[in-house]
Amino acid sequence: MKELWIDLQAKSKTALYEQLYAAIRRNITDGKLSPGEKLPSTRFMAKNLGVSRSTVALAYDQLTAEGYLAPRQGSGYYVCDISELYQLSREHAGTEKQRKGEQENRKEEAASPACEIRFSPYEIDCRKFPYAAWYRVNKELMPREDSELLLSGESKGMEKLRSQISRYLYRARGVECRPEQIIVGAGNEYLLMLLAQILGTGKSVLMEEYTYVQAYATFRNMGCHMLAAHTDSDGICMEDVHMSGADIVYVMPAHQFPLGIVMPLKRRLELLKWAAASGERYIVEDDHDSEFRYKGKPIPALWGNDRAGHVVYLGTFSKSITPSLRISYMVLPERLLERYEKNCGFYACTVSRFGQELLYRFLEEGHFERHLNRMRNHYKQKQETLIALLKRENWVQSVSGDNAGLHVLVEVKTAYSEEELCRRAAGSGVEIHGLAEYCIGNPPKKAYPSVLLGYGNLNEAEMRRGLEILRRLIAGGGTFGK
């Protein structure tokens, strides 16, 4: 028997067959065993090493399965040719290492300390999360043997959850739909990916020039042709809608992000009329923020005025519960439902069954609407506080978009550019977002730099401190317009 470097440790935690497997493998990769060479029989090897034959057989089987050995009928095991493997490693090891280094450098550059005061339009008030109710519902959800929760369930999401959502939509948003029309999914972007697949390739999508850029990027990634429309005080310009030749118009009638415009009925009807003029035109109504309307009761969704079946409604629990929940839903008009079944019905629902069950109970037991009512008042007070504070600031030219949502839009009298202002604010620990971040088109030049001030997760003291920092910063930048 050829001398092999095989040293088995009886007391090791690693099984003997694994040790043997590793040893033979090493002998092959090191070239001590050459391609075509015959290995000792299992009987011989076992006797020689003082182990059982089955131990050797197991090791040989594993090596065979991985392609290091090949058995020949009635003749034994032979070493395979694995030279190509090591050729590949040597050729590319250098480049790979270099690439890794570059990657890590980039990562370090990107890392910057998070701001202490975040006027973020995306954050909710974590201090007011209904921990107790959530905790209780979650605890009840986990009986020791509920195998129901282990099954994949329906592609659109659980029927009982969709029923709850449809009831909520009817009550709160004037959206009348059957649970069958609702698709539950892990976030708006995922649902837009589905929608793009339902609508088919080569579609053109028109969005307002300031918009929700994640939706823009999603459609673009899905191969849609992207178009930007101007906005006036009532929202998307109808002239652009008609001129664009778009197949899909994406709007946020309840509270346009980031401008905060509430689309009046007239414009809504014009949009619906545009869509109804052709069988293949659709309006995507992103109804985010609609839950938090502070003046009067919520404005019904555009969907409610659509009798021709051209509106796709998008809703989310990101702001009404928490963004980290990752549950959104899309309501499809009947004419798209069939295409959903055909093109996308095979996808499993992207929300875990646990998450669906938790949300279902949270809705069903009334926690959701109680939480919403509480938060509506709470955010309203926050908004009033922020606006009162902003009115005292000499650098504030105007405040708008205050009908709804968790942010306002502020025109700033500053000599800094929008970008410079945001960068400097971040440097002083204050996160603010310039309007330009949300721009996808070529809007007319603005008279003032504009920033979004989100207030979802800030208390009054934090607002005061944040505004004070901004005040000093802006004062240090020189006089506006000079």
Added chain:
Amino acid sequence: MKELWIDLQAKSKTALYEQLYAAIRRNITDGKLSPGEKLPSTRFMAKNLGVSRSTVALAYDQLTAEGYLAPRQGSGYYVCDISELYQLSREHAGTEKQRKGEQENRKEEAASPACEIRFSPYEIDCRKFPYAAWYRVNKELMPREDSELLLSGESKGMEKLRSQISRYLYRARGVECRPEQIIVGAGNEYLLMLLAQILGTGKSVLMEEYTYVQAYATFRNMGCHMLAAHTDSDGICMEDVHMSGADIVYVMPAHQFPLGIVMPLKRRLELLKWAAASGERYIVEDDHDSEFRYKGKPIPALWGNDRAGHVVYLGTFSKSITPSLRISYMVLPERLLERYEKNCGFYACTVSRFGQELLYRFLEEGHFERHLNRMRNHYKQKQETLIALLKRENWVQSVSGDNAGLHVLVEVKTAYSEEELCRRAAGSGVEIHGLAEYCIGNPPKKAYPSVLLGYGNLNEAEMRRGLEILRRLIAGGGTFGK
């Protein structure tokens, strides 16, 4: 004042302003108030109805926001023209109702009773789910005030979760990667949607002629050009790989679904060599089922042999924990990471923060690997039981694909066609899947109808009952080959 049908109920639960809003709205939609008509002043209306002015102002504001009224500076409120809305309703109400009816009929047709005995290749053993550990981890996860769980977190998933996954991959699958290369997402299909976006449009994807059809449909939906390759006993035919001109080859080397082939090292190296020959060729290694290998230790992933960075690795917790968890992950080679950041870095992770934290703790506390080891033995026993039972059946020609996974492939001596056999079995309460269900190409004609028998969620008694039903059914169908 023009007479309006306004009847306010002081004792109603509905707020007075809401009642007033609804009443005026009704007057407008009924045509009792015409476009252009001026409404009484808030003062006059308030006095007339015996309510406060602010109640009337609230109602007018709401009607204005919804576009039913338009204020004119210093002059009062005027009724808007909403005629278009009702025109739209009338035109389309008929078609919509008709469509709804059709939809419901289709739904009824599709509904069929679920089978009692499911030889499903997708199901796990729900009876062996680690309920106790899962329950405990979940309970600890929900402290009353952990706002950390409410933040969106990283696009790729939580760093600590990805670290755990990378450690597991190294130990169990020989996959050496940095946590930065791992993208956590809600299921394989979602991750493939991302991958298609990363790779860009117009790619051609080659898959084996029998394959995981959901992946096929996902790539197709994403606009990829789909190609099918023949398979031999070692897996995908290299001749087809070279001839196809494909950009991407999708394989399952650990346990090909549905055929159960384990790809030997030689074929793996040939594939890697093909990929390395061009900068833009990639292999998608779907490593599902790899955890459940019953002969020797698991075979390392193809990824481990790739030094040129051309393999995208796909893993899932669907079988190792439960499909309803909806957590998968994709490991990207360095060269695709940059493109991920650029094209897809803006997507929020599709797995909820709660789900991520739960899985993290389940991995970190060792529950996962303990569960895996237990289940590996458990499923191995199940497989042995099923194969022993199958050996006694006279209608079984052969059993294959038994190296790993949760199903075997059975050639059946029956006069029925594959489709007919599955249909009749379902009619008798037994779910089986014909090989043709997984076919995307034009494979050579088979000698025998073949079915997949999954055993994940069946105990011995169920297997016996299921096989007995199949035996009777096949006997009733006449003799094979006559």
